[in-house]
Amino acid sequence: MHPPKRYPTRRVCLGPVSIGEGLPIAVQxxxxxxxxxxxxxxxxxxxxxxxxxxxxxxxxxxxxxxSALARIAPHVRVALSVDLQENYRLIREVAPFVHKVRYNPxxxxxxxxxxxxxxxxxxxxxxAAHHGCALRVGVNCGSVDPRLRSxxxxxxxxxxxxxxxxxxxxxxxxxxxxxxxxxxxxxDPYLVVEANRRFAAQRPEVPLHxxxxxxxxxxxxxxxxxxxxxxxxxxxxxDTIRVSLTLPFxxxxxxxxxxxxxxxxxxxxxxxxxxxxxxxGLEIISCPSCSRVENEAFVELAHKVRSATxxxxxxxxxxxxxxxxxxxxxxxxxxDIGLWCGPSFVNLKRGRETIGRFSYDAVLxxxxxxxxxxxxxxx
Ligand code: SF4
Numbered sequence: 001m002h003p004p005k006r007y008p009t010r011r012v013c014l015g016p017v018s019i020g021e022g023l024p025i026a027v028q029x030x031x032x033x034x035x036x037x038x039x040x041x042x043x044x045x046x047x048x049x050x051x052x053x054x055x056x057x058x059x060x061x062x063x064x065x066x067s068a069l070a071r072i073a074p075h076v077r078v079a080l081s082v083d084l085q086e087n088y089r090l091i092r093e094v095a096p097f098v099h100k101v102r103y104n105p106x107x108x109x110x111x112x113x114x115x116x117x118x119x120x121x122x123x124x125x126x127x128a129a130h131h132g133c134a135l136r137v138g139v140n141c142g143s144v145d146p147r148l149r150s151x152x153x154x155x156x157x158x159x160x161x162x163x164x165x166x167x168x169x170x171x172x173x174x175x176x177x178x179x180x181x182x183x184x185x186x187x188d189p190y191l192v193v194e195a196n197r198r199f200a201a202q203r204p205e206v207p208l209h210x211x212x213x214x215x216x217x218x219x220x221x222x223x224x225x226x227x228x229x230x231x232x233x234x235x236x237x238x239d240t241i242r243v244s245l246t247l248p249f250x251x252x253x254x255x256x257x258x259x260x261x262x263x264x265x266x267x268x269x270x271x272x273x274x275x276x277x278x279x280x281g282l283e284i285i286s287c288p289s290c291s292r293v294e295n296e297a298f299v300e301l302a303h304k305v306r307s308a309t310x311x312x313x314x315x316x317x318x319x320x321x322x323x324x325x326x327x328x329x330x331x332x333x334x335x336d337i338g339l340w341c342g343p344s345f346v347n348l349k350r351g352r353e354t355i356g357r358f359s360y361d362a363v364l365x366x367x368x369x370x371x372x373x374x375x376x377x378x379x
Contacts, residue, residue: 006236007200009207012134012179014079015099017054019181019239020207026054026240027259028209030083032252035065035072035291042072044252049077051253052260055240057081057102059291066093073097081136083290085326086110091124095131102136102183105164106143117145118171125177134179136209137168141186142331157186157334158195165199169206181239182206185213187285187320187331189228196228200237207239214244214285214320214331217302221245221286222258223272229262230271244288246302246321255288282313285335286321293323294341297360301346305339308364312371315378319367337370339363 009020019026029048033040035058048056060069060082073080081100084090086107095101101124108120128135144160148167152159165182172180182203184195189212196208212228215221225243232238243258265272286302302321309319320335322328325342332338338349345357348366358366 006239007204007208009239010178010205012181012207012239013099014055014081014134016077017079023239025233025238025263026079027052027256027263028055028057028081028240028242029053029252029255029259030057030059030242030244030288030290032247032249032289032293033291034293035059035061036068038068038071040249041068041291042075044249045072045076047250047253048256051256053078053256055079055081055100057083059083059085060090060094061085061087061292062090063093065291066090069094069097083138085292088120088124091127095127095133098133100134100136101128102138104138104140104143105168106140106145109145109147121168121171122175125172125175128179129177134181135172135177137165137172137180137182138209139165139168139182139184140213140327140331141188141191142213142327142333158191158198161186161195162198166202169203180206181209183209183211185211187212187214187224187334189224192228193231196232196237197235208237209240209242210238211242211244214287214322216284216286217246217306218254218258220284222262225258226262226265226272230266233263233266246286246288246299248299281315281317282309283316283318284309284321285318287323287327287331289323292326294325294343295323295360298323298341301339301341301360301363304364305367308368309371312375315371315375317371317374319371336374337367339367 006022011021012019031041031044033044079099082094082098084103139161145164148160148163186192192212212225215224241259243255245255284306305321318335320332320338322331322340328340333352340347346363348355
């Protein structure tokens, strides 16, 4: 099969690698260690580099993370990216060390709420331009700008995501900043496909970072991601990809191997996923974890949730398991049952309603009671 004709996106330079303009699709991952644990973070970076990562992202939330980044960055051999969430002003400290910064438009309202978003974006773009850094406008289904979310019907999740992406592209364009790409992530691969198709139709020149957020554990997480990539990449959409998987430390390279395998299969015309995915009932969404994870037992918890609920696999139930308070509350809202981690407890939710906090051991029993209740209620 001939490689798909790619959208005519512009080239964005990320230090040692560039994306867009028909260049090979770059494969990314993100460290899941505490950034301040320099030894563990460096070790995981090396695992990902050795696996063939083109770009690796690290979360930075505070000054201690910045200090750790300053020690880690000189030893990284691939393009290094930083993930900013609420504290967008940290870009001033991190930009000298990295090639790219991802900011989430849905988190800009937390700090300095009275300051216009336009000014915050001007600050971010100014720092990025000054240090020769690219940006990613990273829009995520569970943390869309609340101002935009409230201006769309409750059942329209794509409208506010796209509006947010388009708004931030316009803000960056008005500032004359062009070294940016965009991502539109959802845990539903079909929504990822639709969001990226609609975005690319309107802004075909903007490079896209593709990913299914909180895809979960392999093999289901890989299958779900394949569904999105197999539909988008043959249409020429996508300049860089990440397969987000919930994995133990030693297996982190699987994100890169899975990404390369999907790209190779698409190039060879091997399309696998659709039938496998549609056969599933119970769905477990889980984040890949990152520096913000509140307890290292998170990955184990996600696996225990899968084992404890296996008996319900024929039922159409969605369970979301998230690692922290930054994205946990929002990213579990659309699931039937949600769990998000605190330092020594797990918050359990039924839809948007909080049931309570439980210890890491006790939450599984309470979870299965909730699953049983849901099965009974749905007949
Ligand atoms: S939910 Fe929290 S711990 Fe998990 S990947 Fe997102 S920010 Fe990191």
